[in-house]
Structures are given as C-alpha cells and as structure tokens.
Amino acid sequence: xxxxxxxxxxxxxxxxxxxxxxxxxxxxxxxxxxxxxxxxxxxxxxxxxxxxxxxxxxxxxxxxxxxxxxxxxxxxxxxxxxxxxxxxxxxxxxxxxxxxxxxxxxxxxxxxxxxxxxxxxxxxxxxxxxxxxxxxxxxxxxxxxxxxxxxxxxxxxxxxxxxxxxxxxxxxxxxxxxxxxxxxxxxxxxxxxxxxxxxxxxxxxxxxxxxxxxxxxxxxxxxxxxxxxxxxxxxxxxxxxxxxxxxxxxxxxxxxxxxxxxxxxxxxxxxxxxxxxxxxxxxxxxxxxxxxxxxxxxxxxxxxxxxxxxxxxxxxxxxxxxxxxxxxxxxxxxxxxxxxxxxxxxxxxxxxxxxxxxxxxxxxxxxxxxxxxxxxxxxxxxxxxxxxxxxxxxxxxxxxxxxxxxxxxxx
Numbered sequence: 001x002x003x004x005x006x007x008x009x010x011x012x013x014x015x016x017x018x019x020x021x022x023x024x025x026x027x028x029x030x031x032x033x034x035x036x037x038x039x040x041x042x043x044x045x046x047x048x049x050x051x052x053x054x055x056x057x058x059x060x061x062x063x064x065x066x067x068x069x070x071x072x073x074x075x076x077x078x079x080x081x082x083x084x085x086x087x088x089x090x091x092x093x094x095x096x097x098x099x100x101x102x103x104x105x106x107x108x109x110x111x112x113x114x115x116x117x118x119x120x121x122x123x124x125x126x127x128x129x130x131x132x133x134x135x136x137x138x139x140x141x142x143x144x145x146x147x148x149x150x151x152x153x154x155x156x157x158x159x160x161x162x163x164x165x166x167x168x169x170x171x172x173x174x175x176x177x178x179x180x181x182x183x184x185x186x187x188x189x190x191x192x193x194x195x196x197x198x199x200x201x202x203x204x205x206x207x208x209x210x211x212x213x214x215x216x217x218x219x220x221x222x223x224x225x226x227x228x229x230x231x232x233x234x235x236x237x238x239x240x241x242x243x244x245x246x247x248x249x250x251x252x253x254x255x256x257x258x259x260x261x262x263x264x265x266x267x268x269x270x271x272x273x274x275x276x277x278x279x280x281x282x283x284x285x286x287x288x289x290x291x292x293x294x295x296x297x298x299x300x301x302x303x304x305x306x307x308x309x310x311x312x313x314x315x316x317x318x319x320x321x322x323x324x325x326x327x328x329x330x331x332x333x334x335x336x337x338x339x340x341x342x343x344x345x346x347x348x349x350x351x352x353x354x355x356x357x358x359x360x361x362x363x364x365x366x367x368x369x370x371x372x373x374x375x376x377x378x379x380x381x382x383x384x385x386x387x388x389x390x391x392x393x394x395x396x397x398x399x400x401x402x403x404x405x406x407x408x409x410x411x
Contacts, residue, residue: 012037014119032110034118038101041123049100051131052089058082058134071179080134084183087134100126138378139180141188142350145203147177148194153202156244168200192346195250204247210292212243212251213285217315220280226317229259229277255284280315287324289313294329294342303331303338327373330363345374352378356392360406365396367403 017035021028054062061068061082070089072078080087101122151166158164169177171185178185194201204212219238220226232252239248256278290310294301311320322331327345332338343362349355359366359374372385379385389395393404 012119014117017119018117028117033116034105034110034120036105036110036120036122038104038122038124041125044124044126046126046128048126049128051098051128053131053133055134057085058087067182071176073177076140076179079137079140079179081179081181081184084181086137086139086179086181086184088137089132089134091130092133093130094128098128099124100128136380138350138380139178139184139188140350141178141180141184141191144174144178144180144185144188144194145192145346147174148192148201148203151202152205152208153195153197153247154205154208168202170199171196171201174201193250193254195247197244197246204250206292206295209251212247213255213288215239215242216248216251216255217280217285221315226280226315229279230256232258232276232278235278252278255288256280280318282318283324286310286314286318286320287328290320290325291328291342294340297342300332300339300341303333303340306340327376330370345377348374352388352392356406357410360393361410365398365403365405367401371404 014035017037018028021031058068058080067081067083069081070078071081078089080089101124103120104122105120147167147169151164151168154161154164174189175182175185178188180188189201192203194203196202216230216235216239219235220230223230225231235252236245236248258276258278293306293309293313297306307320314320325331325340328342330341330343332341348358355375355378359371363370368385368389371389375385375388378388383391389404392407394407395402395404397403
C-alpha cells in the first residue's frame with residue numbers, strides 16, 4: 001500500500017492543483033514541474049526535534065567534528081561546552097510556528113522531470129513553538145574546589161587516615177562533573193592550585209602546603225638562593241625524601257618563577273651546563289604568609305599588629321605590601337584603629353547578581369580600588385569592571401572619593 005493510499009486525507013490530485021492554478025490565473029510554465037502537496041501527519045510528534053541557534057564558533061565546531069557537550073547535574077541549569085568555551089542554554093519562544101517536513105525539496109531540487117508534472121506527498125511531522133539560544137558565559141567552576149576539598153592531600157603518611165578516604169577525581173571525572181570546557185577546566189585547576197598525584201587531581205591541605213613551602217624557603221636561606229635562584233634538580237634531590245616530587249614541582253610552579261641565571265663572571269661555572277633555576281616570587285610568597293596569619297585569626301585583626309607580624313614572617317629581603325592582599329582581605333581605615341579581616345574572593349558566589357548582593361551585605365559602600373579585586377573574575381570581553389558596576393551598583397561621592405553601593409534594598 002502506498003503512502004498516499006494509507007491515509008484517506010490524501011485526496012488532492014494533479015487535476016485539483018491545476019484547477020487551483022487556473023483560478024489563481026497561473027500558467028503551468030510559471031511554476032516548477034515538481035509539485036509538493038503538504039499535509040499534517042496523523043501521528044504528530046512535537047518533541048521529536050529541538051532547535052538550537054548557534055554562533056559561527058559552534059557551527060564551525062560541528063562542521064569539523066570537534067567536541068560539543070551538554071553538561072550539568074539534575075539540580076543545575078544545563079550548559080553547552082566546546083573545547084574552549086561555555087554557553088548558557090536558554091529557551092526562547094518563536095513568534096511564528098515552525099513546521100518540520102522531512103524530504104521537503106527546495107531550490108534546484110524542485111526542477112523535477114522535464115517530461116511533465118510530478119506530485120509528491122509531504123507530511124508535517126512536528127510543530128515547533130520554541131528554540132534554544134546559546135549565550136557565552138563564564139564556566140561554573142566553584143564546584144571544582146568543593147569536589148577537591150572532599151579529600152585534600154596531607155602527605156603520603158596520611159593517605160590511609162579515615163579523614164582522607166573521600167573520593168579522588170581524575171581529569172575526566174572532573175570534566176563530567178564541572179560545567180566548563182576542557183581549556184577552562186585546566187585554567188580553573190591552576191587557579192585553585194590543584195596538583196596531579198598518581199593520576200588524580202588534589203588540593204594540598206593548607207598546613208601541609210605550609211610545611212612544604214617552609215622547607216623550600218629554608219633550603220633557599222641555607223644556600224643563599226633567595227636572590228641567586230635555586231637550581232631545580234638540586235632542590236628536588238634535597239627534598240624528595242621528605243615530599244613527593246610532584247608536590248615539590250607543584251609548589252615551585254605555584255610560588256616561584258622559572259628563569260635562567262644571569263651570565264656574570266661569578267656564574268661562569270654554573271653556566272657551563274644548562275640548569276633550570278627558580279626564583280621565589282615575592283608577591284606570591286608574601287600573600288601566602290598573609291593568608292596563613294589571617295586564616296588563624298578570628299574576625300577583625302588590628303592592622304598594625306598584623307602588618308608587623310606579616311613582615312616578620314616573610315623571608316629576609318622580601319617586602320610586604322597592601323597590594324598583595326587584594327581579593328583576600330578587607331582593610332577598614334574608617335576608624336582611628338585600623339583593622340583587617342580575612343575575606344577571600346574564592347568564597348563568594350559565582351553568579352553576578354548574588355556576588356554583588358553578598359559584597360554589599362558585607363560592606364555598604366566600596367571604593368573602586370576595594371571592590372575591583374572581588375569582581376574582576378566576572379568580567380567578559382564585552383563587560384569590564386566599570387560596566388559591571390554601572391549595571392549592578394549605584395555610585396556617589398563620599399569625602400571626595402567615588403564609592404559604590406547596591407541599587408536595591410538588601411535583606
């Protein structure tokens with residue numbers, strides 16, 4: 001039985017069509033010889049297709065066959081990820097319904113057989129009233145730190161402890177759980193200072209990290225390497241009996257800069273062979289010691305006491321500065337007795353509106369210098385710090401300084 005014979009609704013014939021053309025005063029020569037008669041199927045399935053609007057980047061990804069993945073748990077809004085970008089998926093309505101008609105011919109395909117008219121039956125199988133639009137967004141990586149903190153690394157001797165029996169994650173595990181592209185996940189792992197150990201990505205326990213870094217600094221002090229730089233392999237050889245090589249390498253990559261020693265007369269012997277040297281990064285090391293002090297304090301800390309303690313704890317020759325505290329601590333200079341409070345950008349919400357609400361609950365008015373470190377990670381190619389403040393804050397002048405406060409009342 002043919003498709004036409006299987007449905008009693010298919011009653012239109014070439015004679016019927018030619019009659020309609022005659023009423024419309026159309027000559028057969030003015031239309032294509034291949035004629036398509038369209039009907040709504042008796043078995044419509046409006047969920048059979050989903051339409052998605054894509055930009056040139058995603059279209060090119062599809063054409064070349066690169067990775068394109070939808071990520072998100074049941075309690076999360078889905079995102080679409082390419083190998084280097086993340087997109088929010090938003091549902092939007094179409095003002096005019098779109099009809100899905102398989103095998104519908106268009107353009108040159110309608111030329112048909114030149115011997116005469118040809119009638120083809122086409123069925124509408126779906127009617128679509130909405131589609132998905134994609135909006136570039138920041139990767140949602142706050143979950144990454146939460147996952148990795150389930151089982152932080154405190155040294156080989158602690159791996160069998162009860163508190164270190166939480167799940168460990170490979171890169172592919174994290175890729176399936178975190179809403180980010182491959183490139184963005186790799187960047188996020190670096191940002192949270194994750195270390196790859198035996199195939200698993202781990203965050204070092206803060207106390208363990210302090211122990212490793214203190215040994216590295218002590219080794220530099222003993223050998224006068226603070227200014228001259230530490231030979232990579234010699235450092236490894238000296239400390240590898242205490243800590244895994246991967247951990248030592250991770251700490252050097254996180255708190256030191258790789259460089260070649262200067263070619264001076266005093267260094268001629270060193271330059272005879274190609275040796276990698278690392279120089280402790282002053283800002284990163286000072287920031288680490290500041291965090292070490294502030295994490296152990298409760299509430300507000302007398303700023304002068306903190307500043308003196310801080311300077312005394314850093315390696316000799318390094319200078320502490322307030323700029324090293326950006327995004328980690330708030331300094332209150334509004335009173336005669338200045339105070340400092342631990343306040344890390346890593347603990348703030350990822351969503352822009354929630355981030356600003358949290359900031360303005362913590363402090364009613366912020367200067368540009370104060371608030372910038374806490375919203376800089378929210379900027380995009382189209383929206384810088386100034387644009388974010390224009391959209392989510394209200395500005396005013398206070399004692400000759402521009403300050404920003406919330407645009408709405410906060411509970």
